[in-house]
Amino acid sequence: MRSARCDVAIIGSGAGGGTVAQALIPLATQGRRVIVFEQGGRLEQAEFTGIETEMAESLYEDGGGFLTEEGTLSLAFGRTFGGSTAVYSGTSLVPSARVIEAWAVPGLTHEDLVSRCERHAANNGVHLLPPEQINDNNRLFREGCLGIGLEAEQFPVNVRGCRGASLCNLGCPNGAKQGTDRVQLPAAERGGVEVVTRAEVRRIGDRRLVIRVERPGPGEKGAASAWPAGEYSVEAPIVVVAGGSVGSSALLLRSGLGSALPRLGEGFTCHPALILVGEHEREITNDVGHPKSYYLDRSVEERFVLETCMYFPFVTAKNLTGFGPDHSTMMRSFRRLQMILALACDRATQGNRISVDRSGRPRVHYRFTPEVREALAAANRAAARIFFAAGALRVHAPLANPPLLARDEAARIAGRITATAFIPGKTSISAAHLMGGCGMGSSPTDSVTDSWGRVHGLPWLRIADSSLFPDSLEINPYLTVMALADRTANAVLEDAGRLLANRGTGLS
Ligand SMILES: Cc1cc2nc3c(=O)[nH]c(=O)nc-3n(C[C@H](O)[C@H](O)[C@H](O)COP(=O)(O)OP(=O)(O)OC[C@H]3O[C@@H](n4cnc5c(N)ncnc54)[C@H](O)[C@@H]3O)c2cc1C
Ligand code: SF4
Structure with a gap:
């Protein structure tokens, strides 16, 4: 197994991970090594062909048809540079005060979320079509x-420059949709943040990650990873998990964090x-x-x-x-x-949750x-x-x-x-707004993190994605994911001095 070091590891490059990557440019500018690990590949613009079967296979987990344990609901979520933002439609709504107040997360206000959503909306060129x-x-x-x-x-x-190809859910062939693959990740890279694709984080230990980097398969779309294929042990004093609702919950569960965090994997909702x-x-x-x-x-x-x-x-x-x-x-x-x-x-309901099987693969349990x-x-x-x-x-x-x-x-x-x-099982039903699993709250008895994405009892571990939602959002969620990730990044910047004390610049 090879070894590597960084100062901040961000796991996942979607709405949450991409937002954190851009917000941590100041650390990279100071010489800190910030790396985004993304398990999916990074496609060239010309590889977005709009062909249904080939794009579904290249951009989604399980080709877009991840089935729940009951076999009654299929879940769509991205597995690529940009995560689900590479395949979303880009509808950009701010959350309602009613929902955020009902979440009742201590320290989280509607006003704060809206102002962060609005800043990201402006950055992403959000507007009404004429x-x-x-x-x-x-x-x-x-x-x-x-x-x-x-x-x-x-x-x-x-x-920006939408040509009306109507192929948003297969990855925009015209580069018009302003997902993290187009906006936040390129900005982060220009600012010195590294992005390593085809790098699946298998486990998280105490400030250490086990990562498997794969080569592209024969005929597979996307560039090879910046790191040679193989197993890596990566030391990281700050770890930000942003693998999405299913990915983050599964990673933490297979890393054995479930016993200290009894709410881990619970509270899954998805707008069926x-x-x-x-x-x-x-x-x-x-x-x-x-x-x-x-x-x-x-x-x-x-x-x-x-x-x-x-x-x-x-x-x-x-x-x-x-x-x-x-x-x-x-x-x-x-x-x-x-x-x-x-x-x-839908509402967070007992029994609707994420677990892992013996090999660590996610399992989603959902009853209507x-x-x-x-x-x-x-x-x-x-x-x-x-x-x-x-x-x-x-x-x-x-x-x-x-x-x-x-x-x-x-x-x-x-x-x-x-x-x-x-x-159930005969009525065809699917979901693309996956939420919860590492919900915010006040203590381990009701949640996994506080309102700034800090995992209870593990100061080096943070969450920055849709898994933070304590209940469903009742509207399209990506802007709220970015706003929450922004809060996590703010808290990382605030705590970095303490968490990175006694380290050099971290370059290995
Ligand atoms: C088809 C579709 C259409 C949508 N349309 C809209 C819309 O119009 N408006 C809206 O607001 N929302 C929309 N959404 C929802 C929105 O895209 C998501 O809510 C949002 O992207 C979630 O952000 P995230 O960071 O939680 O996860 P994601 O964006 O899904 O990113 C997670 C990333 O983490 C990676 N990852 C997971 N585990 C690991 C690991 N162990 N190691 C390394 N990498 C890992 C995954 O490969 C993935 O790339 C849509 C979703 C889909 C699927
Ligand atoms: S050009 Fe517009 S409609 Fe077509 S895929 Fe891109 S964003 Fe969607």
Whole structure:
């Protein structure tokens, strides 16, 4: 095993890790060695081809289909330079005061989070797209909402020079989306922070990491790592874990920290989501234009959020309930399909958690509560009404039985769509907003860290990612992840003098 030293090790390069990397430039400038270890590869711009199967394999954990233990929910999260920000849609919302106050984390205020979110939003070029860049799918959603007496809100998005390729979830082929791969990580590297890709942190000991660096496989996209392949023992007096909700929890659990931190892995939430489609008479420009411009927030009234979306043929086929002629007819009308994503605002619930198997691989346990099933049914009903109000001929609603609703059934939606049609394992459901596992709070009995990402009882160990959420956020989370990571980085800078005392510049 080879040995190496650094002053600060950051594990993961996504929304959290990238933010910390940029914020720690002052340490690198002082001659401290700051390294980001990312298990995924780093792709060249030309390698973002937009081809569904090849990009899913290159950018996501398990190709985007990580299954929960119960086999009833698939989780999408990134495994690449930039983490999930390489595949997110870039919708950029600030958290609500209602949710942050309900989290009741001592020392965490809504005001502080919002000001940090706003700074990152400005840095990432967040803005509202002008009307000429709103495509039919989004226009129809807005019209449909108005048709049923509800006002959709426009998503601010973080794009610069968006060419409307609609491929955001496969990695932007035009370099327009301002994820950490485009903004924070390149800035950090210019400031002297190192990024080592294909470097999976296997375990964390006392200020020491065990890391495995891999070569790219035959035909695999992405450059080789900056470090030769092999096993490394890396000394790091400060360790910031930012492997995402599942990755961070699994790493800490397989490192044996669970006994001192009984809440580790607990409190997992994910906004479980379903795709609905409405078939129109004419073609809809959905595969052209930014895919996500509008949303309808019903989190307070009915515990769901509806968003516009554009899913690729494979994902759409997988998500349409049913088989045979009905399924095939819907898929043949792909170019005439309007699409809506329905997300439930789930709550941290006992039993929904992350664990590891004997080899240290993450396992996610998730059961749908009656409240989540009801929220998804209400979301299906609202989406069906929106489709019909926008002029759809037929609607495919996974929680209708049978799932296809004809236009003349529009008045009977309440009876046709119910939570009883939700059959775990048969109803296709997925999630991309993974939260919790290393939640913030006041002591080890209720949490893993304090409100500044300091792990209870281990002053050298910090968390800076979506695993910090003590409960679900009820909106798209990346800006809040960045704001929390920013707080963790501030605390690292504050404590660095003490934690790095008696060390040289750390260069090995
Ligand atoms: C398809 C999709 C669309 C989304 N769209 C939006 C959106 O429009 N707006 C929004 O607000 N949010 C969106 N999200 C959610 C958002 O991307 C995430 O909430 C956010 O990126 C989470 O940040 P993170 O730092 O916690 O984890 P990630 O960004 O997932 O980064 C974690 C990184 O850590 C690495 N890692 C994990 N374990 C290890 C280890 N042991 N060693 C080394 N590296 C490790 C992983 O490979 C990964 O690259 C979307 C997510 C997905 C998947
Ligand atoms: S819609 Fe814009 S941001 Fe998304 S992939 Fe296309 S060019 Fe990139």
